[in-house]
Every structure is written in C-alpha cells, then in structure tokens.
Amino acid sequence: MRTFFTRMQYRHKLAAIILLFTLLPVIVLSTIYMYKSWKEQTEELLNTNRNQLRTGVEELNKLQATVTSNLQLVQQSTVVQSALSTNLYQDLSGFYTLNLYLRDMIQALENGNKSIKLYASKDLSYQGMYFSSDTLLSSELKSAVVSSESPLLIIKENDGLYFYGKINSWSEELAIVEYKVPYTVLSDSFSFNLPRGSIIHYVDHANVSHLIKENQPKSLDPAVLSSDDYYVIEMPLRWEKERIRMLIPSAAILSQLKADLFLSIGAVAGLALILILSVHFIAYQMTRRLYQLVVSMNMDVESIIQNPDEQLGRWQDEFSRIHRKFYSLAQSIRNHYERESQLEGQKKSLELQLLQERINPHFLYNTLSSLRWAFPDERLKQIIFSMVKYYRIALSRGHDRILISQELDMIREYLSLQRFAYDKDFDYDIRFTDDLLQLYIMKHLLQPAVENAFLHGIKSMKGKGGKIEVVGVRSNEKIIILVMDNGTGMEPEQLQAILEDQDDVASSGGYGIKNVRQRIQLVHGKDYGIQLESEMNVGTILTITIPVMER
Template identity: 25%
Template sequence: MMEKTSKYGGNYMTSFLSRSPIRIKLLIYFVPILVSSVVLTGLFSYLSAVKQLEKNAYYLLNDTVEQTGTFLEDKFLTIFEQLVLIENNNSFRNILGNTSQAVDQQRYDDIINLQKQFEESYQNHFQMIDSIFVTFNNGRSFNLQKDFVPRHVGINLKEWIAYYARSGNTTGYYWLNQHVDHVFETVETRRVVSLFKIIGNPQSEVNGVALINMRESYILNILRNVKVSPNGVLALISPDGVMYSKPLAGEYAISDSIIHNIQQSAEAQGSLQEYSTDNKPMMIRYTTLSLNQWKLAAIVPESDILSNASQIKSITFSIVLLILVVFSVVATLFASSLTNPIRFLSKQVKSVIQGNLNVSFRLKEQNEIGVLANGLESLVDSVQQLLQKVKDEQEHKRQIELLALQSQIQPHFLYNTMGSIKHLIDLGEKEKASTMVSALTHFFRIGISKGREVISIQEELEHVRNYLLIQNIRYSKDFEFEIEVEESILHLPIMKLTLQPIVENAIYHGIKNKAGRGIIRITGARQGDVALLQVFDDGAGMDGERLQQITDSIQSPTVKGVPVTFGLRNVHLRLALQFGCSYGLELESQEGEYTIVKVSIPYTSRGTHDHV
C-alpha cells in the first residue's frame, strides 16, 4: 500500500513539473536551499548583533549616569562652597556672636559686608541660586531674592534646630530635595532644592541657620538634557524625596519600595533588574553623589535598550528578502523570452479596458500570436475612428449651444444699460448722460471685439470697468468700486461678458437692497493651476436657503421652469462649455453682510488665441 502511494505521489509530482513553466521549476529546485542558507546566516548575524547591542547599551547607560552624577556633584559643590563662604564671613560671625554690635558703625559695616557677600554669591551663580537666607537667635535675619516679592520671609528657628538636631547629623549641613519653599512665601507656589547649615544646637547660647535655595528648574534642566532612552528617566533620589527628569509613563512606573531600596543601598554604584507596576522589565543603573550621599539613577525599560534590535531584525529580514527577490528575478529571466509576447498583449488589452486606446499591438512574431496582435490592432483602430466621429459631433453641438447662450445675454445687458441712460436723460443729467454714452461706446467696442467670443481678462476688466462707470454715474451715492487683479493673469482667455452679469447682480440685488453706501470690489489672482476672479459686494447678502437655491439653479444641467438667476446661470454654462465642467461660478454669502461670486478658469502661460 505504501509503495502504491509513493508511486502515485511520484507520478503526480512528475506530471506537475512537466506542466509547470520553467520559472516555477527553478523556484522549486533552488528556493529551499537559498532560503535555508540565508535564514540561518541572518539568524546568527541577528543574535550576535543583539548581544553586542545590549552590551554597548549597558556601557553607555553606565557612562551617562557617571558623567551626569559628576556634573551634578560639581554644581552642588559650588553651592556648598558659597554657603561656606557666607558662614566664614567675618561680618556673619560678628552678627552671630553679637560682637561689636553695640557700635552703630560696626553694626552697619557688618550688615553691608554680609549683603555684599550675598550679592557676590548670587551674581556669580544666579543661574543656580534662587535665594539666600540667614537668621540668628538674637532676632536678626538677612535675605536676598531677585526674581520675586515674598509675602513673608522667615522660619521658626527653635523648631528648625530642634527638628534637625534629632537626625544625628554631626556636620550641621543639610540637603533638601525639591520641595515647596516655605522660607520665602510667595503668591505663586515655588519649588526649590535647599542646602542649609545649622549653627549650634537647641542648648547653645548662640545659634542660627544659613540657607541657600537652588532653582528647581536648573537641576531639572540638567536631568532633562540627558537623554537616556525614549521612555527612560533620570531620578535624583534623597532621603526626603525624588526628583524625576520627567514623569514615567504609566506602564513603566516603579514602586516606592524600589526607590527606597536604591536610596538605602550601601553600594556607591550598582545595577538592578526590576519590574514596573505593569510588570515591564526595567534596567536601573545608579551612582552616589559623595557630597550629600544622594543617588542618581537611570531608570530605563529594557525594551528601550533593545529597541534597535527590531531594526536589526528588519534589516536582516530585508536582506534575506532582497536576495530571494534577486534570485527569483534571475530565475524567471530564462522563461521570460517565451512569455513576453503574451504578457505584452495582455498588458495592452488591460490598458484598452481602462479606456486608453493609444496603444499598439504590433509584434515581430509571425505565428499565431502575430495574427492575434494584428487583429487587436485593427479592432482598436476601428474603435478610435468611431469615437472621433462622436467627439466631432459633440463639439459641433457645443459650439451651437455656446452661440445660443451668448445671444441670450447680450440683449439682456443692452436692455438694462439703455434703461439707465434714458433715466439720466429724463432727469436732465446731460453731462452724466454724455459720459455714460462715451463709456457705453467703449463698452460695446470691447463687447463687439471683432466677433471674438473669447477675449483676455485684461479686455474683460476694461469692459466691466466701463459698465461700472456707467452704473456709478447713475448710482453715485449708492456704491463705489475697486478693481485689483494680478498682472500675471491678465493675458488669460475668458468668455466675453463673464463679469458684467455678475456685477449687475451685485448692484441690483446686493447694493440697492442695502441702506447706505456700498462697495463692489473685483480681485483676481493665480491659485496653482487655476486663475480665480472674485466679485465682492457688501450689500444685502442672502440666507443659506436662498444661496443654495441659486447655486442649484446655476449648476443644474437643465432648466426646470424659470431659472432663479438667468444671467449667472448663462455665465456659468458658458464657462463650463468653454473650459470644462470643473470651472465656472461659485457663490458665497452672508445675509446682511456680503456676497462673493468666484469665477474659476484654467491658468495657462499661453495667450488668448489658444482657447478661441
């Protein structure tokens, strides 16, 4: 039974290979060997690179923590030295011991000298120092602050000395991590890092406190300028709190017990492998600042340390894939010479299906494939001839519709203009009527334009300028007009009598329905591949329903009853017929405020006659 299965299986494989293209055979023979070789090589390369990457990351993390710790300790030492200078100042000692304070001159000199010491320390290190405060049990206190006006300055000296005396600190120097400043109370809460010296003890006859506040922002900037990893942070850990360079993301937050263990560690340097509150593996590297025994710790998710491993994996995978692709291409080249003619015909047929008839099916083949190619070539030629005939008929129809639409606009305009001139004559305004007739002459000279139906924007603007001059004479108290069009579009072609119907609507339906004097502004500019002309009026405007009604009437391909706005609809249809349906008119309006009619035409660097 096993022998039959093997026999039939072998026959099936042989039959399959005999029917398969050479390209498939090459892949079946060589791809498994290639894949196994490349995958094994890539796997060993990846594992080796990840191991070295992890080693380098730990080394860099340790180096970063050590260097940052050294830098921070240098800054803390600078502040410590300033506190020692104040403490050892003779005037400080005189005031503390009440020595020679009965003499006014000596007392004043001590105050001035102490303030000079404050000023010198602040000026030399103003970026770090926030404020300085000194107080004695003889009731005298001194302070310096530059950036704020405190509401209250001072401490309860007895409570301070009693509280910190219990800490067992024999040096008398104390460091406080970031905290709200209660020595200098201000309207806005301020956070500082403090160093102070307690002089004496609760039983001493003479005691006091000397304090320097450091700017929290200065220390934070040092920590933030060190980039340990995308999600990692630096933490400055002290017995009284922790200062993070930035908040740890929720999934990488660590518990207070881990922070406590780091702070309590007797080792000056060390590393910890811990887990976040969301059970994410974390790498912690810390060092100790010898000056105040604070710990500086870098807390980094292990996923950040090994983040580049995914890039190595991607690169390795890409190389493997590239080799496979190259090999596949080489293997398929042997079969391509046989399949190229059929693939070529298939490609050209797909182009025809997608609507591209400018393709060729010519082949050098003289066999059956050549006959098929010649037949397809003849078929496409016949289709192209038929489509060209339909296109010519449509173009002829478009020209007839264009002429019909223009013949509808000109009588409409002439009727309104002659009515205006008659009205002026009836009023006895002969000089204005003469000026209007002159403007009308220029208007019709451009309007006739030697029979051309497409003129330049410059000519169209001159045309509408004469129209506005005529109307402005008649309605001189009703409106003003401005024309501002970029020179770069003046050469562009536009349908004659495009702007005049729009301006007419602006006057009769906008300005005349508004109380007071109005303005009509014509502007034009290039916007990419489109030239945009805009006719603005600050007349009555229209509500949203009316605006939508007019827009629908303008853009409707057929007239249903009487159009809402005959002139604008004709202008829009003429532009669409001449330049295409993506061009024409667009309206924008706000009731009681304004109306804008936008005219869009294609931008071209060629002249007007290209579109006539």
C-alpha cells in the first residue's frame, strides 16, 4: 500500500487526501443519518401496528367483559335456578317449556357465533340444544370450575375460547354454564391489514401460543420469538395472565422502507460523485502550475529559454515563483555554457598561437646556434648565446609549465637582448625567495610583463638611471609577483589601451598584458589575475597573482 501511494502522482495524492477528509466524514454522517432515519421510520411503522393491535386488544377486553356479564345473568337467573332445583325437567312438557324459556334468554345473550350451554348436575331424561348432562364434561374440568371463584377460561386449539361458570343453590350444585367464543370472533377484533408475513397469537397463562390471525399461513416456530427476523409486539389482556402477541417480519418493514432507503442511498451516492468530481477539479487546478513546471524541467535548456511560460508574470503563487527561479536558473546555465564555449575558443586560439610561436623560434634557435660558432666576435657570441638560451627555455620541449627559476633566467636573457638591441643602459634587479624558485609557473607569463615595463617605461627615458625590478613573494597559497619600473609612466588612456591589448607597441614583444590576464583566468579562475598601476614621470607597477603550483 505504501509503495502504491509513493508511486502516485502528486495530483492524485492531493485528491486522495482531500477525499479522505471530506468524503469519509460525509459517508459517516450520512450513514448515521440514514441509520437514525431508518430507526425512526421503523419505530413509526411499529407504532402504527402497535396502535392497531391496541385497538384489537381493547375489543377483546370488551368481549371479556360481555362474556362475564352474560355468565352472571345466566348464573343469577331465578327461573333457571328454580328449574334446575326441581324435577320439572323430567317431565317432557315441563322440560319443553323450560327449554323454550332458556332459548329465548340465551339467544338474547348470544352475539354472532358465540353460544351458551348448560350442563346439569342431575340426570336428565331429555337433552336439548341448551341442556346437557355434566357427565359430558371431564371430572378435572368440573373440579376446576367448582373450585374457581371467577369464570374459568379454557382454550381449545382450532376451536376457540371457552368460559365456564357454576350455578349453585343454597344447598347444592345445580349446573355448569359454558360460554364459547370462536376464533373467528377473536380474529374479527383485529380487522386491520397485517404486514406481509405477520402473525397474531393469543398467549395463555401457560405461555402457550394460539394462532388468531396471519397474513400468510405459517407454522409457529418457538425460536421465532427471539429471532432477529421478527419485531415482537405484546399487550396484556384483563383476565389472568393472558396476552396478545404480534410478530412482524423485518423483511416486511424493509419492504415498506425500501423506497426511502434507496432514495437516501442514491442521494449519498450522488453527493459522493459530485464531491469526487469537485475534488478532482480542485486538485487539478492546484497542481496545474506544478505540472507545467515538471513539463518545463523535462525540456532542454534552449527550449525553456525560447518558449517561456506565458503565465510567468501573471501569477504570484509559490509555483510561479519556483517556475521563475527555474527559468532564471536555465538562463544562467545557458549563459554559463556560452561563456565556457567562448573561453574554450579563446583557449584553443591561444594554444594555437603558442604552438605557432614554438615552431617559429625552433628554426631561429638552430640558426643562431650555427652563427654563434661561425663568428669569432665575443660580444656577438654573447648576444647569440643569450638568444639561444632564451629560446631554449621558451621551447622547453613543449611543456606549458616551467620552474620559476627557468622563467627568471628567460627574463634575464630577454633584458640582456634588449640592452643590445636598443643600446640602452639600464639596471634590473630580480628578487625571489628561495622557496619559490622550485615551484612552477605558466611559461611566458612574466616575459610580457617585463617587456611592458621596458617598452613603456625604460625605453622612453632619456639618459641613464632606468631600472626594472621583478620581486616575488609567497602569501599562503598564492604567489604575488611585482614588476616595477621607474620609467616615464603612462596616461590613463594608454594604461587602459594596454590592459585591452590595443597598443601596437604592447603587442610587439609577446602575447600582451591582456593575453596574460586571460591565460591566468582561463587556467586558474577569476580569483587570480593582474593589476596595473602607473603614474606619469614616476613609473609603473604590474602585480601578478597566481596560485602555488608544485607541478
């Protein structure tokens, strides 16, 4: 999971984080809301069924009151008690008369399918619709009725409710009254429409359930009473411990709430979809500048410079500032490479020039060596010897670095030649500490400086007294070399011309001061170079700074 997240684009990571902190709370809150709404609607439906069941229970309570009242009327009838106390009913005529009386009274008390019947204790010669002998009743039932102070309720499966009461005289038990209430009467008390699969049971004092009404035929499983598949509603009746129980399937409640549930889920899904699209759009807008920056980073430098982002100056956000910095960096890189290319070209040009100047003196060096032995003049021999030694050091077998001591020898020979060439009497003093003589220096680095001191200082002086000093000292990891003369000095314009190598005289003896500066900076960097100071009729000081090179 972590690897997958690290491989995701930043835009997708941002969208995922925003969704985590927006969509998740929406889903949680929506789930809580739907759950509470589900509970409330379920409770509302259950309350509706509870109220309907309560109405049916009230009808049953009224029925029980009616049954009790009718039993009392029969039990307290003096005509019935008188007839049961005499032997009149053994006479056919008398029995017929009593039966007609009872018929009228009982029919007046009966309602619907309910029926009343008397079971006499005395033997009867005749039996009718409303009279029978108590021998038809079980002894357990007779004992229970006789011992009960109130009407006794007996439930017969698939038949109905039977209420029993006794009729007594002051001296003996006369009969038992039976009042039957069929299940159809009980069912009519619950006339409302049951939810699909629902069941209503009559639960007696022994906790035995008897089916009263159902929407679909179902066999009652005792385990269903505690099952989560049903909602159970119970209400007590007025007599003894009897109660009515209603079982409503959870599926029935769900079917009634299904439309609202789907509507809520659809609303949450629609909200989630809108939220996802909004987050994706926001993440895209937030990371668009970053994406453009990444695209620019994948381009080459020239393409970045030639096709700048049009939005660089429009936006002021963090990404735009990074983009501008990146654009500036690309420009700096291009400028750096351009400078490097220019410096490389200059370096090659200097190297070519140096190679040419190595080749040209080679022929001269060999020729001078031959002339030296051809002429006996000692002065001429000395001049030729100085030139041979100068060019021998100048060639140095093609090395571009020589010992400082060799460079100083070459300067001495150069100054000797200048004395002879211009017939100029001047002094020179070369002073370097011993620790510098065995260090290395770029070849021909000091010769142009000494040449500049002679041509622009000593040569122009009238008479004697000219002097050139070359002094070298070490300062930590740097070597500082001073080339000084007490010549005529230079005007500021002439000084600037020499630094830029524009003066014909400055270029006649070597590379020129400008080339010296360029060589130093090409090889050693911009921390090193030259400084030139001059004052008219006072002299000139040229300061050269190079690093310490042991090879």
